Structures are given as C-alpha cells and as structure tokens.
Amino acid sequence: MFKEYKTIREVVGPLMLVDGVxxxxxxxxxxxxxxxxxxxxxxxxxxxxxxxxxxxxxxxxGLQMSESRARFLGHAQELAVSRDMLxxxxxxxxxxxxxxxxxxxxKMMDINGEPINPAAxxxxxxxxxTGISAIDGLNTLVRGQKLPVFSMSGLPHAELxxxxxxxxxxxxxxxxxxxxxxxIGITFEESQYFAEEFRHTGAIERTVLFTxxxxxxxxxxxxxxxxxxxxxxxxxxxxxxxxxxxxxxxxNYAEALREVSAARREVPGRRGYPGYLxxxxxSLYERAGxxxxxxxxxxxxxxxxxxxxDKTHPIPDLTGYITEGQIILSRDLYKKGINPPIDVLPSLxxxxxxxxxxxxxxxxxxxxxxxxxxxxARGKESKELSxxxxxxxxxxxxxxxxxxxxxxxxxxxxxxxxxxxSIEETLDLGWKLLRILPESELKRIxxxxxxxxxxxKAEE
Numbered sequence: 001m002f003k004e005y006k007t008i009r010e011v012v013g014p015l016m017l018v019d020g021v022x023x024x025x026x027x028x029x030x031x032x033x034x035x036x037x038x039x040x041x042x043x044x045x046x047x048x049x050x051x052x053x054x055x056x057x058x059x060x061x062g063l064q065m066s067e068s069r070a071r072f073l074g075h076a077q078e079l080a081v082s083r084d085m086l087x088x089x090x091x092x093x094x095x096x097x098x099x100x101x102x103x104x105x106x107k108m109m110d111i112n113g114e115p116i117n118p119a120a121x122x123x124x125x126x127x128x129x130t131g132i133s134a135i136d137g138l139n140t141l142v143r144g145q146k147l148p149v150f151s152m153s154g155l156p157h158a159e160l161x162x163x164x165x166x167x168x169x170x171x172x173x174x175x176x177x178x179x180x181x182x183x184i185g186i187t188f189e190e191s192q193y194f195a196e197e198f199r200h201t202g203a204i205e206r207t208v209l210f211t212x213x214x215x216x217x218x219x220x221x222x223x224x225x226x227x228x229x230x231x232x233x234x235x236x237x238x239x240x241x242x243x244x245x246x247x248x249x250x251x252n253y254a255e256a257l258r259e260v261s262a263a264r265r266e267v268p269g270r271r272g273y274p275g276y277l278x279x280x281x282x283s284l285y286e287r288a289g290x291x292x293x294x295x296x297x298x299x300x301x302x303x304x305x306x307x308x309x310d311k312t313h314p315i316p317d318l319t320g321y322i323t324e325g326q327i328i329l330s331r332d333l334y335k336k337g338i339n340p341p342i343d344v345l346p347s348l349x350x351x352x353x354x355x356x357x358x359x360x361x362x363x364x365x366x367x368x369x370x371x372x373x374x375x376x377a378r379g380k381e382s383k384e385l386s387x388x389x390x391x392x393x394x395x396x397x398x399x400x401x402x403x404x405x406x407x408x409x410x411x412x413x414x415x416x417x418x419x420x421x422s423i424e425e426t427l428d429l430g431w432k433l434l435r436i437l438p439e440s441e442l443k444r445i446x447x448x449x450x451x452x453x454x455x456x457k458a459e460e
Contacts, residue, residue, distance in 0.1 A: 003072045008032075008065040013263040014219050016042065016054040016063075018070045027076040027112065030054050035067035042219075043077060045264070055260060057093065057219050076112060079227050080105030081234040085208045086178060089195055092212030092224040098195075106238075111226040113233060113287050122290040127355040128244070128299060131167035131420035132160075134342035134413050135349075137430055138369055139327055142355035143170060143242060144290040146300040146323040148250075150316050152309045155329045158190055159417045160340045161248050161303055166203045167420045168244050171360075175295050176241045179203070182228035183211045184221050185252025208235075214252075221256035229287045229298075236296030243296065245288070248303035254281075254315045270314045278318045285322045325349040338414035345377060361423045364453055367445040368430045372408070374444055375437060379405025397441065404436045427453075 007019040016032070024044055032040040032054075040063070046053040054070065079094050082103050089098040096102055124144030130136055141147055151157035165179045183194060191211045198204035208231050212224040225247050232243040247253075254273060261274035269275035288300040302323070306316050309331070320326050330343035356365040382402040386394055394402065412429055415421060421429075431453050434442060442450060 002074070004033075005070045005072075006068075008068055008070055011060050011063055011065060014056045014060060014217065014260060015045070015263045016056060016060065016070070018052045018054055020050050021047075021052045021072070022050065024052050024072050029073040029075060029077055031071040031073065032056070032063070033069045033071060034062075035064055044072075045260075053264070055219055057217055057223075059217060076110050077223065078108040079111050079230045081109050081231055081238075082106040083235075083239060085231055086235075087205050087207070089209045089211065090227075092184075092210060092216055092220040092227070094210070094227045097211060107234070109230050109234060111223065111230045112283075113226070113230060116286075116289060116291060120291050122292045122294075123354065124290060124297075124299075124351050125354040125360075127171055127360045127423070128242075129167075129169050129171055129423055130164050131422075132163065132340060132342070133415055133421055133426040133429065134340065134344050134347075135164075135327060136361075136421070136423050137365075137412070137426040138344045138372060139325065139342075139347045139349040140352035140355050140361070140365075141299065141301075141349065142351045143299055144288065144297045145325075145349070145351050145355075146285050146288040146302070147325050147327065147349055148316075148319050148323050149301060149303040149327045149329065150311060150320075151303060151305050151329045152331055153305050155331065155334055155341060156339060156417070157248065157303050157305070157329060158186075158193065160329070160342075161246050161301075162194060162197045163340070163417045164301060165198065165207060165244070165246055166201050170242045171423070176239075177206060178235050178241045178243050179207045180228050180232040180235070180243055180245045181207055181209045182225050182245070182247045183209070184224050184247065184249060185212060185214050185216075185256070186249070187214055218256040218259045221253050222260070225250075225253060225284050229284065232298050233287065236298045237291060237294055240295035243298050245298060245300045246303065247284075247300070250281075250302045250304035250319065251307065251315055273314050277314060278322070281318055282322050285319070324351050333409065333413065336409065338409055339416055340413075342413060344373070344413070345380070362427055364431075364445070364449040365423075365427060367449055368427060368434070368453075370444040371434060371442055372412075372430050375401065375404055375434070375441070376408050379403075379408065397438070400437055400441075404433060407433055407436060 009019050010017040028044045030042045040058045042054045042056040044052050045055040080103050091097045124142040126143040128141045198207050210228045232245045235241045236243045258273050288298045290297040307313050325348040327347045328343045330341050333341035379401040382398040
C-alpha cells in the first residue's frame, strides 16, 4: 500500500523536503501529484528521523507545496529487462525513444545492482578485438576489464566510441556479443549521430542505446549509467552474453553529481565536487567483471573529457585510480590529422599481459609490443632533438628512429575511423614498421620470432 503525505515543507531546485514520514527507506521511489493531477517522479536521497529529502527527476517549477501530495512507492527505481532490448533506443530513464512499444519485461531489476562477491570474481584473461591497432596491439582490452578513454574538448571521442561499438568482438566466438551504449548529457546532434551510425552499419542489432540529452534534467544523468549497467548485468549474467558497456561522457555525470550536491548544501570536496565522488564512481566502475562458472562478462569503456586538458583533475584522477589503465587522446596527433588520435606512450592497459600471447592473440605479441613502445619513444626523442639542433646533429640510427616514428604515427596510429584491423593485420603492420630499423636494434624481441616473422614474412 502506498503512503501519501501532504506535508511538503520546502523545495530547493531539484530537492524537496517532506515532513512526518514513516517507514521510508533510502533510494525509494516517490511520485509527487500536483493540484492539477500532474505527476512528477523522484527518489529518497536522505532520511533524518521523520524527515525525508526527495530528489526530483523533473523540474520543480510551478509546484505548489500546500496543494501537492508525495506518494512513497515502497521500492527503489527498477528497470524492466528483456532480450528484446537489443536493437532498441531508450531515454535516460529507460523509456523507449525510438517510437517502439515499451519492453515486455522478463524481470524487474533494481538499477543500483547487486554487489559481486569478490570470492566469486574470475580474473579477466580473454582478448577483445576492437579493430583499432593502438588499442589491440599496444594497450590491449581484456574481457571483464574496465579501460577508460581520457579525451579533451574538441577531440573526436564520439567517433572513437562509435567505432569501438561497431567493431568490437570476442575472438573465441563461443558466445554472443552485445554492446550497451550509455550517452550521458550529449547534444541532440550527437544522439542522432550515434543512432544513425549504428543503424547504418547494422551494429544496432546487437546494441542497446540509452541517450540522456543535455536539456534533460541533471538528475536523470545520475540514473542513465546505472540503467545501462543493469541492462548489461541482465544480458551478461542471465543470458550468458559478453557485454561491452561504453559510457560517454562521464564528465557530464560528475557535473550532475556536483549540481545535486550543491542543492543539498553539502560541504564541497576537491574543486567543488562532492567528497563522495570516488565512492560514487566506484559504484559504477566496479560493476564490470566476470563471475566464476558464468559464461557472460561485462567489459567497460568509460569515456570522459578532461576539464582544461588536465589529467590531475578529480574526474580523470579518480577514474584512473579505480579502473585498470587509460587510453589518452592527444591534441598534437589530432592537429597532424591522425585519427583516432591515441597517444600510446602515456596510455596503459594494466591487464594486457593476461589477454595476449599464444592461443589468445599470437606468440610474438608481447615482444613486438615492447619493441614498438621503445622504438616510438626513442623516435619521438630523435624528432625533438632534430627540431632543436637540426637533422645534421643526429646519428644515422637516430635518423632511422625519427623515420620510424613518422611512419608509426601515419600508418599504425592513423588508421581512420572506418578501418577494422584484425589482430594479425595489426601485428604484421608492427613487423613491417620495425623493418625500418636495423636488426641489431630489435633488442626486445626473441631471436626465434625475428627469424620467423621478420625474415619469414620478408621472404614471402
């Protein structure tokens, strides 16, 4: 039975204070019925004895406190989930946005999820192919991993996100693969871009798209990634699918948290963000992983724009701390016309060693990866030296390294947003570029691989 109260005492922005409540719990859903019968939704944010602070999902404008009723529904926000969600577009609250019928639920799930028992977690150790050489070859994504992308304003992270969503696949192919895409606080144009891109390429068939627009209430942004992850948990752990969750842009999510925190008059933490930003982000990112004895898995790629291009800003800083590495986009590479502009040197995938090698990618992967990193770092140094002292100051070897760095950026990194490379193509391209250098410089690769892949391929 629902409990209704006419004791609304205060409304401040998206927050409302209700007095004299009984038996109300944290996160419980609330309906606010206006004088004219209009319905607004919200959830319980805080309880202090008989007082409840309610966070509204809609605008509070025009709400008459004395004439309105607060109805507490007795349960948290839930999402109706079903396999039929694949191929559909929803808004930030889980309502259809594609003109289709609402989903017939196979079950209702709490959007806050259930914690995975740490003892039941399985270690991520299976390669996911994104088709992007800079990720597959050098910062490999592993099934069950959370690997964020740190972008900067004006860089093409939306195109990169769409490319990963289109191209990603599990190589073993023993179970189905799905993508859950959560777009948080994006413009209408971006929303149309993602929907059209997926429809045009046919990727929509295996994608569930949640779009929260910039003009939607800020509070909705807080729910959107949780709805996406709830849908992913159902597909992974109930339907046994490998699910890749892409969330863009987490900066908009953190801004919404800050907005609600300011309305609650909380004491701000670092740079005005709430002190619980770390735990809140962790409650999202930690919903990735694999469970022992379960076929499915959830792999996460959160994408965020670094405010003022600053990677020490709280949002990228805490994200990097919780997650297992980062892919960093570079403004310098973008200016050179290299797309996707992934800066591989500061990028890192902490679990890549578990997802590469014989039986997963190829036996020579680890060695070529180390050699490419070392050669590119030296090549960049040589180019900088040449810019200061002139090319005459470089040794012949340094000139070759500078040539390698140029070719590496142009061919390996600059593959464009339409090219889908298999891991074999990526590795072969790495060997092709390494031929620019003298064989004596390939110190990080075992002799048997040099014989097999450098000479063997050259003879072919």
